[in-house]
Amino acid sequence: MSFYSDQAKQFQQTAASLQDRLSNDGKTLDQAAYDSLQDQRDALIEQSEAMTTADLKGTLAQLKVDEPRLAQCSKSLTDAVKAVKRFDQVAALVAAAITLATAVAKADPGAVFSALVGAEQAVSAVVPKPHPADKPQQAPGMLLAVAASDDSEEPKSEG
Numbered sequence: 001m002s003f004y005s006d007q008a009k010q011f012q013q014t015a016a017s018l019q020d021r022l023s024n025d026g027k028t029l030d031q032a033a034y035d036s037l038q039d040q041r042d043a044l045i046e047q048s049e050a051m052t053t054a055d056l057k058g059t060l061a062q063l064k065v066d067e068p069r070l071a072q073c074s075k076s077l078t079d080a081v082k083a084v085k086r087f088d089q090v091a092a093l094v095a096a097a098i099t100l101a102t103a104v105a106k107a108d109p110g111a112v113f114s115a116l117v118g119a120e121q122a123v124s125a126v127v128p129k130p131h132p133a134d135k136p137q138q139a140p141g142m143l144l145a146v147a148a149s150d151d152s153e154e155p156k157s158e159g
Helices: 003-028 031-057 067-083 087-105 109-126 142-149
Strands: none
Touching (some): 003 067, 003 087, 031 087, 067 087, 067 109, 087 109
């Protein structure tokens, strides 16, 4: 299985998460919103299938993108769709995923880069930011070790 087929599966998981949300909580939506989200789910599945087809044809092999960034972005989208509560936020995330999957399926590096930026912004807009207290603290003495590593081996001559 190639990288792009793996990414296509990630987008399919996003669509499956959306379907789970619709099945479990969709009754809280009006019919137009529900239908719109179903259409987005279908579009995401369609684009992930297009990615798989393009990958099988070898057209994505030449696509030069930042694969770790793409992988992280598609994972973040999937995780965010599962985590957010509001359906308008889910819709924004799925729209960003569709745009990204479409760009990859078309093997357009410029569109992929633009879609990555948009998807990352969509995720950061709905996922809570970590509090400063949640950041790992540096071990005591770490700053001293760094400062000491800048010392030269030879003493400086005076005068």
